[in-house]
Amino acid sequence: MPEDLDFRYEKRRKRPERTAPSGRGERYQKPVRRKKAGRLILLIQLFATVLFLLSAVYLGMFPWLYLGIASIVLLLLALGVYRMQNGFRPKRFLGTLLGLALSAILVASSFFMYEVRSALGKITDGNEAPELTEKAAGIDVSQEPFSVYISGIDVYGEITQQSRSDVNIIATVNPKTKEVLLVTTPRDYYVEIPGVSEGQKDKLTHAGNYGIGTSIATLENLYEVDIPFYVRVNFTSLIQMVDTLGGIDVKSELEFDTGEESGLVMHVEKGLNHFNGQEALAFVRERHALEDGDNQRGKNQQAVIEAMIKKAMSPSILIKGPKLIDQVSGNTETNMTTKQLQELVRAQLTGLNGWNVTSVAAEGTSARKYCYSYSGGTLYVTIPDEASVADIRDKINAVEEGK
Template sequence: MNDNQYNREEQDLIEKARQAAARSRNYSEAEQRQATQNARNEREQKRKNLPLVSPERDRQQNSNQQRVKKNNRNSNQKKPNKQSQQNWSGNQRRNKIANQEQRNIFGYVLSVLMIVLSLILVGVMWIYNILPTTPRLIITGILALFSILSYTLAGKGQYSAKIRKTWNTIATIIVVFLMILSYVLLSGVGFLNSLFASHENVEFEVRVMADSPYQSMSDLNDTTIGAIDTEKTEDIEEALTKLSNQNDINLQKLEYENYSDAIGELYGGYLDSLLFNNAKLELIKEAYPNFETETRILERIQIKTEIKDLKKSVNTSKEPFNVYISGIDTYGDISSVSRSDVNILMTVDPKEKEILMTNLPRDTYVEIAGTNGGYDKLTHAGVDGIETSINTISNFLDTEINYFARVNFTSLIELVDVLGGIELDNPVAFPTNDGNYYFEQGLITLNGEEALAYSRERYNLEEGDIGRGKNQMRVIEAMINKAISPDVIKYADELISKFSEVAETNMPTKDISNLVNVQISNNEPWKFETQTLIGYGRDDLPSYNMPGYALYMYEPDQDSLDELKDNIQRILK
């Protein structure tokens, strides 16, 4: 082999070796690139949480694994584990109950509202004796049953959704009804409570002579002011203190035994000014007819006085009792102290449903309570307050007065109009003295203004003041009959809103409710009787308030007075 041939073979071998090395390097690099790519793909698949695309052997392995899992899952579905089944069933029950309780929150709310409203209704009914005992017991039982039923259905899960839904509808209606009933009941109790008389208003006036140089209260600084010692000391002191403080002046009080002496000193120029109870103006005018024009007012001041607890409560549904009705001769505030022109004692027997009205004429000559034997007109007792009137009449008729009710002439107008008018039997036709009205004989219908005129007239009546008293009792009887009739329902709202403004009493709400229960239990009409004190007119009897003046008095006939007392005791027994 020559050198050239050897060199070519060597070069061929070297070239083949070089090519083999290149192929080996390329293959190694390709495998390395494939491994790197596979690793990158695997990381990317894991990041995306996607199934990996595997080589054929991996796909086969995954397919086998999926087939095993499927077989296991089918096996579990065909043969469930007992414990697992129990756990699943318990969870289902708990979830169902929880869902039902969540859906029945409305039922819980209804049950709570029903219980609260029932407690309010039952409490008010038993505290104030609303309705007779038997209906009260029945209503209490029904409300208790509804409350228990509502709470039971709201709290138990064994009842179906349909039962719950039906009861919730019924309970909603009951709750709305109880709300309305609670409002009506509480409003009624509030109305009756508002009638309770707790105080009186006493108005004082400071008067000087019409030609006096004093033009204002400041001019009275360091001057004397007259006061009557028969007035309540605490009222006089309070009035003087207010006058002094409000006007920054100093007043020197000079006391007099009666108004006659004080007015005489004022007229004579010995007294600078006079402080007196405005309620006694009419009394003063009986002796000094021109008093209002001969004097003038410098200032008015009002004192509020508390009324003592004068009631003597009884069970008004069973026991007889007396109510003093005082008609105050004034317009405006029902609590104003004034003359008692209407003085009627109403004796009530709730068992027999009998009412005896005893009329005492305003000028009846009686001993005024608290005067240590002082006699005067009965109407003048009112200017010293309701307590004086009650004690005066109680002593005069020898009977205990349990309650009082007070109305004024403004009240009469408004009450009759609120009731829609009244009907009464007028025994004798007569006109009023002012010529504005004429009342026919027989059954007549009166509005408020007409009822007031009918009650006030005395000049055109044959019996004068006695006839007026009888007419006043006819008006009261007609008002009572209208108030207890079914027709009054039409005026209930207005009656409730107006009545407390025009009348007041010291009869507690519970005692009023007992009396109403009598009418509910027995719808028979009440039997009315009337009687009037007979007496004789005189002008020579001494007056406690105005001594030395000849005032008209009505001296009682003793036989008539004894008959009145006997009739009152007959009803009370």
């Protein structure tokens, strides 16, 4: 390059910054203002990011791996938005919008997690069996297999009412293999009630009159299984849960019409049916229209629980979760701690592929027998089929052992 051209090039490259001419200072102050605005947006993003991460750690809603990845991604996004705000006008405008939108999402997510945590606390506070809570307190539900007794009592309103248990389902869960086994036992199963019936037999449903712990002890004795947890629901909570989920798709083994005693007269198709809350309740309550009576009703109850689990595992539950939990908190009771429920949420987020849910129902034969809780004569009961009971024991053991 010729010397004179090289000299002009160096002179042009090293030209000092111009100062603002008289009367034109506003124009030359804009870059400084843009930098200040960019830094402000960056600070807002960093504050929102820190709030989100601290909330996630404190409330225990996300797996550690996801939080680590989220921290890196959010930091890169914040730096990317900051650089955009120092570019040309379209990029500056877009960067500001992205920065504010991202911050708003992070703050909203923090409050969302707080609402979920508060709603979970409403369910776990004040259960009627603190001794069962102590028994189950040391179980790591994200790693250890466990069983939950799902009890449906035949009343509306306050869940604290002591009543017969018309729904008796054991859910055995293996969090590592993502297996759930639902075992339904007919309400009229003719069994001993430990600590109550003094060796005499009674209907399983009558155990509920002596408290949730008695129902659990009865099923533990029947299936030789440890049941540390329970969830108790009533008619009100079932309706609310199904409606909040947006309805459920239930597969019926039979075609039939429900009667007035079920709470709603409707037609049920054989195969897939979409039910709202009131329809799902009528489906699980109906037994007079069923040839196999209470045994088939138990299978229908299983079908509804299975449909609810599958719907709850869908991505939409992340949005509906707080509303669902808050609505049913007054009509649902469990002895799981809030921390254990949080661990289940975290385990579900870790394995987004969902759970494998299978169902089995205990079988028996109809008879009329004297019952411990009733002195007015014989009652309709279901005599347990020992082969069916033994098969259920084997299935429970298989899920617990991860087979």
